[in-house]
Amino acid sequence: MPFDPPPPTRTATLRRDSRAVAFWLLGVAGLVWIMVAIGGATRLTGSGLSIMEWAPLSGTLPPLSEAEWQRLYDLYRTIPQYQLVNQGFGIEGFKQIFWLEWLHRLWGRLIGLAYAAGLAWFWLRGRIPAGSKPRLLGLLALGGLQGAVGWYMVASGFEADRTAVAPYRLVIHLGLALLIFSALVWTALGLLRPEGRAPAEARPVRRMLKVAAWTLVGAMLAGGFVAGTRAGLSFNTFPLMDGQLVPDGYWLLSPAWTNLTANIAAVQFNHRLLASLTALFAAGAVWAALRRLPAGGARRAVLGFGAAVALQYALGIATLLYVVPVSLGTLHQAVAVLVLAAALVALHALRAAPLPASRVRTA
Structure with missing residues (x-):
């Protein structure tokens, strides 16, 4: 007669669920870390103003035709950064800065998807530890706010005589990213080791x-x-x-x-x-x-x-x-x-x- 192992105790189940949620949060924190690095490269290369539209859904795909590339390039040529810094660098130069900003925004979408999908999966299976739901929902709201703040920052770079985003808005965007990263890591650590x-x-x-x-x-x-x-x-x-x-x-x-x-x-x-x-x-x-x-x-x-x-x-x-x-x-x-x-x-x-x-x- 085969031996059936005893079912796990409730304590063991809760510990397993807490560890699973913690590792998911740490994974999302890792994605946020990469996002901050991509954001730094975007800023240093002056790529952040290359996309002048905020299209959370339709903007997921890059331009798929030369006509679309030309439309976006014509939009870019209307802002001070092109006129004062990059005038005449052509559509090929535009494509070089476009791809980094597109990657930056795509990575933000992937973070949102990874967090929302993970939260839904753990929630529907009843595996979220007691007392953690309000904080996890708060983090979801902060992620959505960060997307809006990102566009608020980028839009400042379209103003007259400005060739980069406003420093105040950049710091708000950075500070919110650090807050989200810290909350993800601290919440995960609390689930892995609840007591000091x-x-x-x-x-x-x-x-x-x-x-x-x-x-x-x-x-x-x-x-x-x-x-x-x-x-x-x-x-x-x-x-x-x-x-x-x-x-x-x-x-x-x-x-x-x-x-x-x-x-x-x-x-x-x-x-x-x-x-x-x-x-x-x-x-x-x-x-x-x-x-x-x-x-x-x-x-x-x-x-x-x-x-x-x-x-x-x-x-x-x-x-x-x-x-x-x-x-x-x-x-x-x-x-x-x-x-x-x-x-x-x-x-x-x-x-x-x-x-x-x-x-x-x-x-």
Whole structure:
């Protein structure tokens, strides 16, 4: 008589479902990471304004006839970027920038499909862990909002005398992408390890790590303004800027607050400052982890974050010194997202362990 294995317990089933949903979310996060890298390449090559129509469905297919190519090229020739930057580069030049922007938009559609289809599959099979549905629906809404924000950003590049998208809108688009990526990763980590395990001795490490993580976010958003103003093409020396720690003209614009987002000298200096502070705080977190944390996953996560920050800092210097080639600029943006992922993993690993039941009752 064949032996039938016992049915899995409810706990084992819930754990299996949580892991499956978590791996799906991490897969979508990986797609978002690739999307950020493609977006960086699109910006660096000036390809983002090549498609002047927002067609979520019909725009999935590229032009299939020479007449359609000509129609899109004629549209492109009406905007300032063509007239001031690319005039006369012909339809073949247009096709070169078109394909990268088309890939960027196609990848966004694939992310939406992967998320919506996965959510529907897990939902209909009743495999979504308890309490996760509101957050997963919220992420779906954020994804839809990101598509609208993307077009809102692109449309700014069609305005008179503008050859690129507005820096403010670029930073909003980037910030929302980072928010979606972070929410995907954090939700997945929570499903894989619902309870914290770090001892009380880890609290100083976590505090330092939080400071480093928030400074990292600031540096990434400041990097968006560097990209939007093309500030990386100026002051291509390190560590000084034209021989000075703080460059001349930092407060050149009026009102004063506009220097933080539109003044090339100030924008690049702010990005350097925030990146340097991130490296300093990350080093502090690593030092605290080596002193206070025992060997194990939490300690390795903090050390991994420190190594990622060091790599990104060196990559940022190289990108600056080589005057932002497309390859290094794209890599710098892609690695920034990996540093953010390392910060999230380390913060999650340092969550405090729950209090024993006896202490909870006493409290």
